[in-house]
Amino acid sequence: MSTVTDREGVARLTRVARPTTSSGLMPPLRPARKREPPAATLPPQTGVARLTPKAAAVEQAAKAFRQVMGRFATGVTVVTTVERDTVHGMTANGFLSVSLRPPLVLVSLGRCKMNEMLPRSGRYGISVLSHEQQHFAAHFAAQKPSPVEPTFAWQGDLPLLEGSLAHLVCRVVDVHRAGDHVLWIGEVEYLDHRDDEPLLFYTGRFGTLREISGRTA
Numbered sequence: 001m002s003t004v005t006d007r008e009g010v011a012r013l014t015r016v017a018r019p020t021t022s023s024g025l026m027p028p029l030r031p032a033r034k035r036e037p038p039a040a041t042l043p044p045q046t047g048v049a050r051l052t053p054k055a056a057a058v059e060q061a062a063k064a065f066r067q068v069m070g071r072f073a074t075g076v077t078v079v080t081t082v083e084r085d086t087v088h089g090m091t092a093n094g095f096l097s098v099s100l101r102p103p104l105v106l107v108s109l110g111r112c113k114m115n116e117m118l119p120r121s122g123r124y125g126i127s128v129l130s131h132e133q134q135h136f137a138a139h140f141a142a143q144k145p146s147p148v149e150p151t152f153a154w155q156g157d158l159p160l161l162e163g164s165l166a167h168l169v170c171r172v173v174d175v176h177r178a179g180d181h182v183l184w185i186g187e188v189e190y191l192d193h194r195d196d197e198p199l200l201f202y203t204g205r206f207g208t209l210r211e212i213s214g215r216t217a
């Protein structure tokens with residue numbers, strides 16, 4: 001396997017990086033040169049809907065990408081917003097801290113209702129889930145209704161999921177389109193936390209710190 005020095009890595013990143021606008025959406029990127037994989041490496045095609053060789057290669061790459069990214073253990077959040085008195089929440093682990101001064105975070109959203117609401121509401125809440133809130137993670141991912149009705153604590157005019165480990169209230173200050181997701185950068189206006197064990201997501205499953213250590217797939 002060839003190794004990449006830090007200097008080479010930075011040079012490669014610099015070549016592919018393109019500037020983004022500070023206030024609007026990212027300008028469209030020129031599509032990468034497409035290379036067809038040799039037909040022999042494609043999976044056997046079965047079933048009614050046959051994928052074209054190109055689509056099959058894209059699916060194979062997406063599966064490999066998911067498997068690798070699944071090894072990046074994350075916490076789990078519920079993103080909330082409100083529009084005309086309607087509270088909406090969704091589960092997201094595509095959440096990270098971006099800047100300390102000023103305090104900025106981002107949440108990365110694919111096709112979802114939240115993506116339609118945020119341009120209008122302009123603000124979102126983040127609730128970091130504890131190990132006792134797995135049912136809410138499944139509920140707000142539309143996977144399985146929670147047996148317990150979620151309740152919200154209001155911080156000003158923004159709802160936050162009660163009982164969570166940590167809360168942030170963010171004002172959207174920047175938006176970037178990135179592939180099939182949209183990155184919502186928010187300036188933190190409020191935060192609080194308490195100490196407890198977090199809910200984690202690893203290899204496509206929920207777990208606690210003890211449960212996921214030693215898990216292989």
Ligand SMILES: Cc1cc2nc3c(=O)[nH]c(=O)nc-3n(C[C@H](O)[C@H](O)[C@H](O)COP(=O)(O)OP(=O)(O)OC[C@H]3O[C@@H](n4cnc5c(N)ncnc54)[C@H](O)[C@@H]3O)c2cc1C
Nearest residue numbers: 087088089090091092093094109110112113114140141142
């Ligand atoms: C661990 C995990 C991490 C994920 N990370 C991401 C991510 O980073 N980015 C991403 O785009 N997707 C992510 N998803 C997928 C995402 O959670 C789902 O696609 C979700 O359904 C998108 O929500 P939506 O905004 O389209 O709303 P919907 O699918 O309509 O709503 C989500 C669910 O929340 C319920 N709900 C909403 N508001 C309320 C309320 N006020 N009271 C009670 N229930 C309510 C709805 O009934 C529904 O069941 C993740 C899923 C999981 C399991």
